[in-house]
Amino acid sequence: MKIGIIGLGSMGQMLVTAFCKSKAVSPKDLLVYNRTREKADRMQETYGVTVASSAEEVGHSADLLFVCTKPLDLLPLVKELSLPSQVHLVSVAAGVSIEDLEAVHTGPVSKVIPTITSQELRGVSLYTCSSRLTGEQQKQFASLLSSIGTAQEVSEQEIETATILTSSGPGLLAGIMESFAQAAVRKSPGLSLDTARKMLVETMLGTAQLLQSEQLGFDQLIERVATKGGITEEGLRVLEKRLPAGFDELFDMTESKHALLKERVKQQAANNQEKGD
Structure with a gap:
């Protein structure tokens, strides 16, 4: 299977790194394109991937195509590419729905929210697929994502909330740990x-490994650490006064940001439709 990646920003580069590191994809079957050639050449030097001369070359050569552009750049680009109907189009852009993708591509489409930690073959890749995918296509797609971490299928209604836990999570956790x-x-x-x-850092690594290896819930680990009347128990009481409201505000902010972005994408699509008419 030929895999194409258009756009080598942080997520595009991460996908190249992860696929090559996991050996899920042979470098010769990985075709990449970026408007700035330097990034593509660097990926080729490091991993041996094939560099395309244009986005059209990638789109018309790949069986599975990841488009890793900014949300407002994605739909115009895909429309311009006029992809063959057999190409499985995958968007990594927030705010762009399956319905939006199906409006510009006649073939199977999916949406993925990757995480930067996949370059270490850990973390969760969220995905949702259109009904155009066959059972075999969906199975292959989930298997590919599972090779670079954990693949978690979610509905479009859930994906925005889940994104905070997965894709945004590394940055948010780093911010919490810095404080x-x-x-x-x-x-x-x-x-x-x-x-x-x-x-x-070492404490986070050890905690994650303990939770996973012993299949513990967060509450179970707390019980192990927080002795009655001890420092950890009192510390948790302090956090319980402060953290819930802060996390509620975080999710409310995310919801409003997503709503604004989706509205901009919809308006862009409507404007393009008017021009087409």
């Missing part, structure tokens, strides 16, 4: 910030 480390240094200036950060 945690800086608070420790403010309390004990003799502790260097670099040391505090390294402690937290």
Whole structure:
């Protein structure tokens, strides 16, 4: 199967890295294109992938095509490409729906929200597919995503909320841990910030491994650590006063941002339709 990737921003490069690292795709079967040739050449030097001379070349050569452009660039590009109907089109853009994709491509379409941690073959790739996919196509697609981490199928109604937990999660967790480390240094200036950060990274790694290896729920791990009347139990009480409202605000902000982006995509599609008429 030939896989094409158009757009080598952070997510496009991550997909190249992950597919090659997992050996799920032979580099010779991975065709990439980027408007700035330098990024594509770097991917070729590092992994041996094939660099296309145009987006059209990728679109008309691939069986499975990942378009990793900005949301407002995606639909005009796909419409311009006039992809063959057998090409399985995959968008990684927020705000672009399956319905939007089906309006510009006659073949099977899917939506994926990747995560930067897939370059380490960990993390969750969220996906949803159109009814145009055959059972075999969906199985192959899920298998490909599973090769670079965990593939989780979700509905379009759920994907925006789930994105905060998966794709945005690494950055949000890093932000939380940075605040945690800086608070420790403010309390004990003799502790260097670099040391505090390294402690937290190792703690996160160990916590994740323990949760996974013993199949523990978060509540079960808390029970192990938080002894009655101990520091951890009291610390959790402090967090319970502050964190829920902050996370609620985070999800409310995300909902409004997605709504605004979807409205812009819909307006763009409507404007293009008027021009076409």
